[in-house]
Amino acid sequence: MPAIAIDKRQLGTLFPAFIEIDRALAVRSVGPFFRRRKTTVAAGALLPDLFSLGNAAAALAAGEDSPAAMARVIADLAESADRIDLFCRTKGIRLAGMVVPLDDGFMLTMNLLPADYVLDGQNLTFDDFSPYDAAAPALLLVGMQRALLAEARETAVELAQAQAEAVDLLDSVQRLGRYIAHDLNNYLSIISLNATRLGLSPNRDDEDRRHLAAITTASREIADLTLSLQRYSGQPKTATNPIALDEVIASNLAFLATLLPPSITLDFAAGAQGACVRTGRTELISCLTNLIINARDAMHTGGSITITTGQCGDRLMVGVTDTGPGMAPDIAARAFEPYFSSRPGRPGLGLPSVRDYARAIGGEVRLVTAPGAGTRVELTLPHCPAAPRPDNAASAPARVLVVEDEPAALEAMVELLQHSGHQVTAASGAAAAMQAVADTEFDVVLSDIVMPDGSGVDIAAQIADACPATAIILMSGYCPDPAQIAPGWQLLNKPIDLARLDEAIASALRAGPVPA
Amino acid sequence: MYGMVHRAIRQMASEQLGPAGWAIIESEAGSGPAEFISLCVYDDSRTMALLSSAARHLELDMDDALRTLGRYWVRYAEQGPFAAIMDFTGRDLVSFIANLDRMHDAVRMAMPDARVPSFKVVEHDAGALRVRYTSEREGMTMFVIGLFEALLERTGERGTVAPVSGPGNAAEFAITLDRD
Numbered sequence: 001m002p003a004i005a006i007d008k009r010q011l012g013t014l015f016p017a018f019i020e021i022d023r024a025l026a027v028r029s030v031g032p033f034f035r036r037r038k039t040t041v042a043a044g045a046l047l048p049d050l051f052s053l054g055n056a057a058a059a060l061a062a063g064e065d066s067p068a069a070m071a072r073v074i075a076d077l078a079e080s081a082d083r084i085d086l087f088c089r090t091k092g093i094r095l096a097g098m099v100v101p102l103d104d105g106f107m108l109t110m111n112l113l114p115a116d117y118v119l120d121g122q123n124l125t126f127d128d129f130s131p132y133d134a135a136a137p138a139l140l141l142v143g144m145q146r147a148l149l150a151e152a153r154e155t156a157v158e159l160a161q162a163q164a165e166a167v168d169l170l171d172s173v174q175r176l177g178r179y180i181a182h183d184l185n186n187y188l189s190i191i192s193l194n195a196t197r198l199g200l201s202p203n204r205d206d207e208d209r210r211h212l213a214a215i216t217t218a219s220r221e222i223a224d225l226t227l228s229l230q231r232y233s234g235q236p237k238t239a240t241n242p243i244a245l246d247e248v249i250a251s252n253l254a255f256l257a258t259l260l261p262p263s264i265t266l267d268f269a270a271g272a273q274g275a276c277v278r279t280g281r282t283e284l285i286s287c288l289t290n291l292i293i294n295a296r297d298a299m300h301t302g303g304s305i306t307i308t309t310g311q312c313g314d315r316l317m318v319g320v321t322d323t324g325p326g327m328a329p330d331i332a333a334r335a336f337e338p339y340f341s342s343r344p345g346r347p348g349l350g351l352p353s354v355r356d357y358a359r360a361i362g363g364e365v366r367l368v369t370a371p372g373a374g375t376r377v378e379l380t381l382p383h384c385p386a387a388p389r390p391d392n393a394a395s396a397p398a399r400v401l402v403v404e405d406e407p408a409a410l411e412a413m414v415e416l417l418q419h420s421g422h423q424v425t426a427a428s429g430a431a432a433a434m435q436a437v438a439d440t441e442f443d444v445v446l447s448d449i450v451m452p453d454g455s456g457v458d459i460a461a462q463i464a465d466a467c468p469a470t471a472i473i474l475m476s477g478y479c480p481d482p483a484q485i486a487p488g489w490q491l492l493n494k495p496i497d498l499a500r501l502d503e504a505i506a507s508a509l510r511a512g513p514v515p516a
Numbered sequence: 517m518y519g520m521v522h523r524a525i526r527q528m529a530s531e532q533l534g535p536a537g538w539a540i541i542e543s544e545a546g547s548g549p550a551e552f553i554s555l556c557v558y559d560d561s562r563t564m565a566l567l568s569s570a571a572r573h574l575e576l577d578m579d580d581a582l583r584t585l586g587r588y589w590v591r592y593a594e595q596g597p598f599a600a601i602m603d604f605t606g607r608d609l610v611s612f613i614a615n616l617d618r619m620h621d622a623v624r625m626a627m628p629d630a631r632v633p634s635f636k637v638v639e640h641d642a643g644a645l646r647v648r649y650t651s652e653r654e655g656m657t658m659f660v661i662g663l664f665e666a667l668l669e670r671t672g673e674r675g676t677v678a679p680v681s682g683p684g685n686a687a688e689f690a691i692t693l694d695r696d
Contacts, residue, residue: 119600119603119604123603125603125607125611125615126604126605126606126611126618126619127606127611127615136618137621137622139604140601140619141622141625141626143600143601143604144601144622144623145626147596147597147598147600147601148520148554148597148626150596151519151520151523151555151597152553152554152555155519155552155553158549158552159549159550162548162549
């Protein structure tokens with residue numbers, strides 16, 4: 001086999017830590033690894049002073065760590081293809097390679113052997129390794145993965161903190177929502193009751209009555225909105241009233257159109273005239289908003305969106321159809337999957353929330369789409385009879401104590417109940433109520449719950465103990481803890497109108513006292 | 517780009533504008549905590565949305581924002597968990613740039629979806645070097661200039677960086693060293 005000629009530069013590239021020694025183990029020349037670092041491994045130094053033998057080579061030396069043993073091992077290894085390992089005596093450097101015999105010495109073709117695959121603290125660089133040494137990329141890959149894991153751990157903590165902040169924020173918003181709902185309901189009661197008072201006054205002309213009807217209708221719609229606010233504020237079981245589907249959509253069409261650029265038109269084909277669905281109007285509009293935003297985002301070059309409604313038996317149908325590009329079957333199949341979106345950066349919660357909404361009120365949703373044929377999202381919702389207008393329930397005249405801290409509401413309720421034939425006593429708070437009960441016997445106590453000088457629940461409990469025959473009706477714009485309402489008591493949610501008030505009193509009198 | 521780039525943008529903007537300023541940038545860009553996961557590769561439009569919003573609030577035009585981010589990127593990498601990798605890549609300017617492709621190979625192995633650029637030192641002498649830059653991305657010239665400027669500083673050099681055209685209009689950068 002012919003001899004291979006290789007110069008020191010090439011040798012240094014292949015074996016950056018090479019060490020050329022003479023037969024007395026004195027260093028003659030070293031590779032770039034040592035030269036760059038200006039180490040003591042330099043010409044003139046003795047190899048046994050710098051390194052000890054490691055691994056198999058140490059076994060060959062039979063446990064003897066002496067220059068003679070090292071010389072014997074190196075000479076033996078020069079005759080074989082076995083590996084020599086050298087451990088630096090002063091630093092944590094390990095080298096591995098082969099011993100190549102020279103005429104008057106040996107060439108140790110050494111490469112670095114990383115102590116472990118942790119970059120930190122080793123003070124190494126790429127240039128310390130041969131470009132063909134797999135140890136360098138392996139070392140870097142492990143380092144990269146460790147760094148990415150360290151950042152991933154930081155991210156996990158950040159995500160947990162963000163989640164906790166989001167929960168806190170939601171809690172604050174819900175508390176604010178409940179506070180607003182409570183106050184809105186109180187004010188709506190005042191508006192509604194006083195509008196009724198005005199309506200009962202003689203000498204009202206048609207124009208007055210038309211104005212009063214407008215106030216009453218607006219109050220009712222705000223009351224529906226307040227119910228939606230209560231549901232969004234952590235009271236999902238808050239009752240809903242039936243709403244007229246076409247009327248609600250038509251009255252919000254202008255708002256929905258504001259979601260669209262001029263290149264997209266919005267039309268409404270109403271086909272469910274007079275039909276009602278039991279849901280909050282805010283929830284219905286929020287659902288349509290999601291569908292319209294989805295349709296808008298699919299139509300980059302403009303087009304049209306049409307809302308259609310219809311009735312089929314006991315089901316109502318609401319469809320949102322766009323003239324966009326439609327969806328491929330694989331996208332359509334995943335469209336209702338939470339967090340799935342075919343558009344980067346979108347949360348992928350629009351259609352899942354539409355489905356959740358439809359199912360929560362006993363309905364369903366389906367998708368009709370194909371590439372090039374647009375998309376239609378169709379909700380089928382249960383039809384609900386319109387809410388009957390409560391008749392003024394006739395009840396026998398009763399002795400009624402009304403406890404309410406809002407003067408305008410108290411005055412209106414007293415007057416209206418007197419108009420219904422009841423004998424009414426007014427109390428503007430808890431203390432006045434207890435004084436009235438001490439002086440007089442009542443058939444019915446009608447009390448607000450949240451008052452500055454005491455809770456209506458506490459008043460009710462004391463009266464129920466003292467006068468078990470007295471019927472209890474509590475009123476509230478927001479009941480913080482419905483579990484406080486004892487069996488046999490009625491809870492009348494504000495806003496209150498005369499019909500509901502009369503019905504509650506009639507019902508309480510019919511029911512009679514709660515058995516002890 | 518990568519979550520780690522998003523994190524660098526966040527840190528850069530937060531240092532100057534505070535957490536409240538960053539919250540506005542994040543909100544304007546429509547980003548959330550899920551876009552700051554280092555191992556994830558995000559659509560470049562998300563990165564640009566963050567950077568352009570940050571640029572507005574830092575009162576920088578987009579070129580300056582890219583250059584500032586390029587400079588900041590080196591600082592970000594050398595101070596965090598990637599410090600050891602920066603050291604391993606090289607201690608002098610030429611070695612560092614020459615080894616960037618090897619470092620990016622490791623990035624690609626750790627993050628198979630990553631689209632990493634390539635840097636080749638095509639010429640160098642005592643006073644200058646010329647680096648050929650290849651990337652699937654366009655419009656990154658100012659970012660690369662910022663990157664090289666920060667590397668000059670990191671390796672204790674002074675000098676200037678200028679984009680030049682290489683053969684066949686390949687993107688090249690001339691780095692002129694100011695050595696006494």
